[in-house]
Amino acid sequence: MKWFDAEKGFGFVSRDDGGKDVFVHRDALPDGVEELAKGTKVEYSIIDTRRGVQAMGLHVVAAPQAGAAPASETPKRSPEELNSLLQDLIGVLEQQVMPPLSRGRRPDRKTGAKIAELLRAVAGDLE
Incomplete structure (x- = not known):
C-alpha cells in the first residue's frame, strides 16, 4: 500500500x-x-x-511490521544463515519452479510472486 x-x-x-x-x-x-x-x-x-x-x-x-528498519538499514544475515537459506531456496526452486518450466509452463502467479520476493530478499543479502 x-x-x-x-x-x-x-x-x-x-x-x-x-x-x-x-x-x-x-x-x-x-x-x-x-x-x-x-x-x-x-x-x-x-x-x-x-x-x-x-x-x-x-x-x-x-500488515507492515511495526518498527521494521528500511531495507537499506536491515542487517545482513551471517554467512551460515545465508548458506542455510540458499539451500532451502534451492529446494523450493527444484520442487515448485523447475517442474512447470520443464513442461514449458511458468509457475502459477501466486507461487511466482512468492518465489520472486524470496529471491529479492536473498539478493539483498548477497550484495
Missing part, C-alpha cells in the same frame, strides 16, 4: 510490475477494514475505468 486516507476514503497502491499506481476506493477494502497503513501488502483485481485503473476485491496479505 502506497498510502490510504481514511477521511477521504481512498488511496493508491504501487504495482509489483512497476506500472502506474492503482486507485483504491474504500469500497474495495475487505469487510471490517476501514483503512490500510503504508507498506501493507495486498492482493487485488484491477478494472479499467474511465478515470484509469482501479483496485477491486482487495484483501490484505501482510
